Amino acid sequence: xxxxxxxxxxxxxxxxxxxxxxxxxxxxxxxxxxxxxxxxxxxxxxxxxxxxxxxxxxxxxxxxxxxxxxxxxxxxxxxxxxxxxxxxxxxxxxxxxxxxxxxxxxxxxxxxxxxxxxxxxxxxxxxxxxxxxxxxxxxxxxxxxxxxxxxxxxxxxxxxxxxxxxxxxxxxxxxxxxxxxxxxxxxxxxxxxxxxxxxxxxxxxxxxxxxxxxxxxxxxxxxxxxxxxxxxxxxxxxxxxxxxxxxxxxxxxxxxxxxxxxxxxxxxxxxxxxxxxxxxxxxxxxxxxxxxxxxxxxxxxxxxxxxxxxxxxxxxxxxxxxxxxxxxxxxxxxxxxxxxxxxxxxxxxxxxxxxxxxxxxxxxxxxxxxxxxxxxxxxxxxxxxxxxxxxxxxxxxxxxxxxxxxxxxxxxxxxxxxxxxxxxxxxxxxxxxxxxxxxxxxxxxxxxxxxxxxxxxxxxxxxxxxxxxxxxxxxxxxxxxxxxxxxxxxxxxxxxxxxxxxxxxxxxxxxxxxxxxxxxxxxxxxxxxxxxxxxxxxxxxxxxxxxxxxxxxxxxxxxxxxxxxxxxxxxx
Amino acid sequence: xxxxxxxxxxxxxxxxxxxxxxxxxxxxxxxxxxxxxxxxxxxxxxxxxxxxxxxxxxxxxxxxxxxxxxxxxxxxxxxxxxxxxxxxxxxxxxxxxxxxxxxxxxxxxxxxxxxxxxxxxxxxxxxxxxxxxxxxxxxxxxxxxxxxxxxxxxxxxxxxxxxxxxxxxxxxxxxxxxxxxxxxxxxxxxxxxxxxxxxxxxxxxxxxxxxxxxxxxxxxxxxxxxxxxxxxxxxxxxxxxxxxxxxxxxxxxxxxxxxxxxxxxxxxxxxxxxxxxxxxxxxxxxxxxxxxxxxxxxxxxxxxxxxxxxxxxxxxxxxxxxxxxxxxxxxxxxxxxxxxxxxxxxxxxxxxxxxxxxxxxxxxxxxxxxxxxxxxxxxxxx
Numbered sequence: 001x002x003x004x005x006x007x008x009x010x011x012x013x014x015x016x017x018x019x020x021x022x023x024x025x026x027x028x029x030x031x032x033x034x035x036x037x038x039x040x041x042x043x044x045x046x047x048x049x050x051x052x053x054x055x056x057x058x059x060x061x062x063x064x065x066x067x068x069x070x071x072x073x074x075x076x077x078x079x080x081x082x083x084x085x086x087x088x089x090x091x092x093x094x095x096x097x098x099x100x101x102x103x104x105x106x107x108x109x110x111x112x113x114x115x116x117x118x119x120x121x122x123x124x125x126x127x128x129x130x131x132x133x134x135x136x137x138x139x140x141x142x143x144x145x146x147x148x149x150x151x152x153x154x155x156x157x158x159x160x161x162x163x164x165x166x167x168x169x170x171x172x173x174x175x176x177x178x179x180x181x182x183x184x185x186x187x188x189x190x191x192x193x194x195x196x197x198x199x200x201x202x203x204x205x206x207x208x209x210x211x212x213x214x215x216x217x218x219x220x221x222x223x224x225x226x227x228x229x230x231x232x233x234x235x236x237x238x239x240x241x242x243x244x245x246x247x248x249x250x251x252x253x254x255x256x257x258x259x260x261x262x263x264x265x266x267x268x269x270x271x272x273x274x275x276x277x278x279x280x281x282x283x284x285x286x287x288x289x290x291x292x293x294x295x296x297x298x299x300x301x302x303x304x305x306x307x308x309x310x311x312x313x314x315x316x317x318x319x320x321x322x323x324x325x326x327x328x329x330x331x332x333x334x335x336x337x338x339x340x341x342x343x344x345x346x347x348x349x350x351x352x353x354x355x356x357x358x359x360x361x362x363x364x365x366x367x368x369x370x371x372x373x374x375x376x377x378x379x380x381x382x383x384x385x386x387x388x389x390x391x392x393x394x395x396x397x398x399x400x401x402x403x404x405x406x407x408x409x410x411x412x413x414x415x416x417x418x419x420x421x422x423x424x425x426x427x428x429x430x431x432x433x434x435x436x437x438x439x440x441x442x443x444x445x446x447x448x449x450x451x452x453x454x455x456x457x458x459x460x461x462x463x464x465x466x467x468x469x470x471x472x473x474x475x476x477x478x479x480x481x482x483x484x485x486x487x488x489x490x491x492x493x494x495x496x497x498x499x500x501x502x503x504x505x506x507x508x509x510x511x512x513x514x515x516x517x518x519x520x521x522x523x524x525x526x527x528x529x530x531x532x533x534x535x536x537x538x539x540x541x542x543x544x545x546x547x548x549x550x551x552x553x554x555x556x557x558x559x560x561x562x563x564x565x566x567x568x569x570x571x572x
Numbered sequence: 573x574x575x576x577x578x579x580x581x582x583x584x585x586x587x588x589x590x591x592x593x594x595x596x597x598x599x600x601x602x603x604x605x606x607x608x609x610x611x612x613x614x615x616x617x618x619x620x621x622x623x624x625x626x627x628x629x630x631x632x633x634x635x636x637x638x639x640x641x642x643x644x645x646x647x648x649x650x651x652x653x654x655x656x657x658x659x660x661x662x663x664x665x666x667x668x669x670x671x672x673x674x675x676x677x678x679x680x681x682x683x684x685x686x687x688x689x690x691x692x693x694x695x696x697x698x699x700x701x702x703x704x705x706x707x708x709x710x711x712x713x714x715x716x717x718x719x720x721x722x723x724x725x726x727x728x729x730x731x732x733x734x735x736x737x738x739x740x741x742x743x744x745x746x747x748x749x750x751x752x753x754x755x756x757x758x759x760x761x762x763x764x765x766x767x768x769x770x771x772x773x774x775x776x777x778x779x780x781x782x783x784x785x786x787x788x789x790x791x792x793x794x795x796x797x798x799x800x801x802x803x804x805x806x807x808x809x810x811x812x813x814x815x816x817x818x819x820x821x822x823x824x825x826x827x828x829x830x831x832x833x834x835x836x837x838x839x840x841x842x843x844x845x846x847x848x849x850x851x852x853x854x855x856x857x858x859x860x861x862x863x864x865x866x867x868x869x870x871x872x873x874x875x876x877x878x879x880x881x882x883x884x885x886x887x888x889x890x891x892x893x894x895x896x897x898x899x900x901x902x903x904x905x906x907x908x909x910x911x912x913x914x915x916x917x918x919x920x921x922x923x924x925x926x927x928x929x930x931x932x933x934x935x936x937x938x939x940x941x942x943x944x945x946x947x948x949x950x951x952x953x954x
Binding site for chain 2: 347
């Protein structure tokens with residue numbers, strides 16, 4: 001019997017436009033999977049011939065969710081090209097902004113983008129609020145937003161919608177699917193945290209705005225440093241950051257951590273979240289400067305799941321394949337030689353479980369996302385990769401955090417190599433960052449006693465050619481931006497972003513990427529309600545606008561860049 | 573006060589019409605507020621702050637309170653075109669009202685891809701259902717520019733791979749009002765910057781109906797929510813400027829109410845980021861601030877519940893609520909030369925170097941800039 005096709009478009013609760021298709025056999029087990037991005041914007045092309053000082057603010061508009069990642073990457077790739085080193089204060093503030101971004105971004109992802117894949121809102125309505133209130137103490141010594149009164153109010157609020165079939169943003173989801181595993185009481189606890197997180201994320205955004213001007217799309221970085229010197233030199237502003245930081249950290253400790261422990265317990269026997277790791281190569285970059293000598297996270301590459309060996313990254317081994325992407329080209333190319341010419345082939349008519357639709361032709365091109373490869377291999381990037389690389393490197397902080405979590409949940413290390421593990425890793429990364437951001441902050445306080453500099457002057461010589469790059473860890477994994485400057489203007493600009501690594505289509509050798517590989521073997525309860533697929537894909541935290549931007553419609557060949565050793569680290 | 577009286581009457585009429593419509597909520601906003609522990613006084617304080625934000629006299633306050641109670645009559649459909657989701661992110665930072673009370677108590681959010689639980693076929697079903705059920709009644713909010721090159725195929729949506737262009741046109745046809753949220757939906761935004769490879773355009777360029785533009789990259793949550801509140805109250809487009817922006821939010825230049833304005837008038841400029849002038853909060857004009865050419869309320873509203881804003885953080889305004897600002901305001905960290913050769917720049921240099929009658933010259937510079945921006949007539953929307 002022929003496989004049945006399931007088309008999911010739009011994948012909602014993500015940034016951007018993503019289509020996922022799977023083919024299931026007669027037992028509803030996924031045999032093949034395809035990932036397609038359906039929007040292209042062309043920002044790198046637009047960056048050409050602009051003032052290099054505009055690169056950060058323009059590249060930032062690649063994404064309004066991980067908004068700061070591309071800003072920092074744009075500014076620091078130009079600094080790398082010009083040989084500008086910003087003052088230590090500026091480096092620390094940039095790191096504080098990055099830490100603030102993570103604390104915002106991961107909380108929003110877990111509760112508002114991914115949470116409803118784990119939490120059945122409708123089930124929460126039949127919970128006993130008093131029991132739920134008591135149960136919350138199982139997962140946290142001092143649970144937050146789970147008093148009986150508060151839970152009763154939450155329940156009532158949502159019940160009002162349900163009774164009249166008016167679910168608002170919760171309407172028509174896959175409630176009642178058998179792969180939802182939380183009890184009604186557990187669902188109610190999480191639902192209350194969903195609402196509380198809407199409030200906390202606002203505080204987290206304010207934390208960023210204190211030194212970053214606003215969130216999203218901060219406006220305080222410039223080539224050479226940061227501009228918010230008055231905020232940095234104001235004890236009142238510093239204290240404001242710290243008090244908001246404490247509110248967010250408190251939520252991470254008492255709700256986010258507790259809820260993931262609760263989910264890990266409930267889902268520890270659910271098959272659809274215990275697979276989901278088809279690609280076992282992992283890459284991570286340096287990130288989170290704590291002081292002059294220490295970054296919280298280190299870089300590295302793990303091959304085929306072997307944690308006994310971590311390789312240093314060789315930038316020249318990064319290549320992008322366009323065999324199944326909507327660009328012309330035959331051979332995988334290094335980003336500096338990126339040769340891209342649009343070749344849109346669209347979709348074909350086909351049958352799906354929901355009837356006739358436009359579907360992907362797997363023998364042709366099918367996505368605006370390219371397929372990046374490292375040393376010819378597909379690679380997963382993101383919080384899970386970051387933790388695995390650092391665990392394997394022997395990073396003490398990471399080893400302790402991961403060890404504590406496994407002990408608390410009784411899960412084996414192998415549980416990390418799953419959809420559940422990917423979601424847990426994001427929480428553990430957030431916990432590590434929220435615990436250690438205060439070190440960065442204290443480093444700033446210490447340095448401000450003797451140094452108030454925030455900016456390094458520089459000049460761009462229009463007769464010279466410059467080239468440089470940024471490679472760093474951002475919320476969705478390894479991000480790199482590459483810039484060439486000529487006649488005082490941007491001559492070429494390339495970004496290779498985390499979601500491109502994860503969401504890319506099949507390559508020339510038929511090798512599929514992490515999204516696609518993570519779905520093969522997944523059994524669906526009901527192909528018309530593919531909750532299991534959504535949950536696996538959301539565990540990667542898709543960010544499509546980020547991943548689709550790489551194109552030079554003139555097919556121009558980019559010249560060679562000088563490759564700098566990885567891990568200057570100072571400003572990551 | 574004649575104008576205000578007319579507005580007042582119009583608003584009262586509007587409320588009567590809204591009152592006659594069927595509610596989409598089972599429970600009244602009053603009882604919901606009551607359960608949340610808000611008393612009438614808190615509620616009126618909120619209404620008063622909205623009135624003040626819209627620069628209306630205080631007698632409008634009770635009308636806003638009435639309108640807010642009726643706000644759940646308003647079905648919203650929010651579509652994503654070519655964008656970065658920054659405007660949605662700004663929207664969820666709203667605190668007046670907060671996003672949860674906005675979504676659960678005030679409006680009926682029928683479709684929003686970043687927030688809704690349904691995916692795929694079920695999501696499309698929600699959209700079709702809402703467009704049919706609320707035909708002619710819903711507000712369409714669009715985030716992102718609309719790609720028009722290659723017949724719109726740079727963006728396709730849904731299992732039938734409809735183009736973003738066709739979807740936005742269909743949704744606009746059946747909408748009661750259309751709001752372009754952010755600079756991309758208003759004017760095309762970053763993807764429309766030269767050479768605009770996808771032929772990205774603002775929504776008003778691809779639909780045949782009036783569109784209210786709420787630009788900014790992103791607009792503050794206050795401007796997004798305030799524009800919704802205005803529609804609720806009056807039921808018509810607000811007074812708009814020449815770029816179809818609500819005057820209440822975009823009626824003043826950043827420069828007019830800037831906290832650093834005194835330093836501009838006094839001829840005190842930051843000469844280099846991080847210098848003593850920067851530490852003292854001097855004017856950022858020479859570092860490329862586009863406040864004199866930019867219409868928005870950032871100087872007073874700021875961002876993230878008034879926590880900060882670009883000029884507060886020592887970076888000049890980049891003009892993000894103006895059409896084509898990526899192309900016309902760059903380089904972003906240098907003063908404009910092409911617009912005002914011998915005009916504002918020269919005046920600023922004079923101030924900086926001679927300090928002659930600094931205040932008078934500063935006012936003179938202001939006048940020059942005002943002449944520059946007033947060359948197109950503003951229009952009243954209806």
